[in-house]
Amino acid sequence: MEFLSLIEEMEKLIExxxxxxxxxxxxxxGDLFLDYLDRLxxxxxxxxxxxxxxxxxxxxxxxxxxxxxxTLLADAEKRAEMLAGENELVRKARAQATEIxxxxxxxxxxxxxxxxxxxxxxxxxxxxxxxxxxAQVRLGRQELKSxxxxxxxxxxxxxxxxxxxxxxxx
Numbered sequence: 001m002e003f004l005s006l007i008e009e010m011e012k013l014i015e016x017x018x019x020x021x022x023x024x025x026x027x028x029x030g031d032l033f034l035d036y037l038d039r040l041x042x043x044x045x046x047x048x049x050x051x052x053x054x055x056x057x058x059x060x061x062x063x064x065x066x067x068x069x070x071t072l073l074a075d076a077e078k079r080a081e082m083l084a085g086e087n088e089l090v091r092k093a094r095a096q097a098t099e100i101x102x103x104x105x106x107x108x109x110x111x112x113x114x115x116x117x118x119x120x121x122x123x124x125x126x127x128x129x130x131x132x133x134x135a136q137v138r139l140g141r142q143e144l145k146s147x148x149x150x151x152x153x154x155x156x157x158x159x160x161x162x163x164x165x166x167x168x169x170x
Contacts (some may be wrong), residue, residue, distance in 0.1 A: 003043040014144070024147025051126055058119035062112060069108030076100035124169045144169050 013033065017026040080097030 002046070003040055003133055004136065006036060006040045006043060007140065008132065011140055014140075019039035024149075041073070046131060047126065051123065054122040055118055055128065057122075058115055061115035061118065064148075065108055065115060068111065069104055071103060072104030072107065076104060 012034070013036065014026060017028050019026050020023075042144065076097050079100065080093055
C-alpha cells in the first residue's frame with residue numbers, strides 16, 4: 001500500500017537527518033517533510049474510496065438478490081394461479097407453489113448471506129491494513145517522543161530503536 005511505503009520513507013528521512021549533538025533531536029527539511037505529509041494525505045483517500053466501493057458492491061449484491069427472489073416469487077405465484085385453475089390439481093399446485101416459494105426464499109437468504117460475507121471479508125482486510133498503518137504511525141510517533149531532551153540517554157535510545165522496529169515488523 002502506498003501510504004505504508006510513504007511512512008517508511010518518512011522514517012528513513014528521520015534516520016538519515018543530521019542529529020543535534022548531545023540531544024535526541026534531528027534537523028529535518030521542513031518542506032520535504034511537509035511534502036511527505038501531503039503525499040500521505042492523498043494516499044489515504046484511496047483506502048477510503050475502496051471502503052466506499054465495498055459498501056456499494058454489497059448494496060448492489062443485496063439488491064440483485066432481492067430482485068432475483070422477487071422474480072422467483074412472481075414466477076411461483078403465476079404458476080400457482082395457473083395450476084389452481086384446474087380443480088383436480090389445486091392441492092398439487094398449492095404444494096408446488098409453497099415449495100417454489102420456499103426454495104426462492106432459501107436462495108435469496110443464501111445470496112444475501114454470501115453478499116454480506118463477501119463485503120465483511122473485504123472490510124476486514126481493509127481494517128487490517130488500516131490497523132497496520134495506524135500501528136506504524138503510532139510506532140513512529142512513539143519513537144519521535146522517546147528522544148530525550150538531555151543528551152545522556154540518546155545513545156541508548158538510538159541503540160534500542162532498531163531492535164524495537166525489528167520486533168514490531170515480526
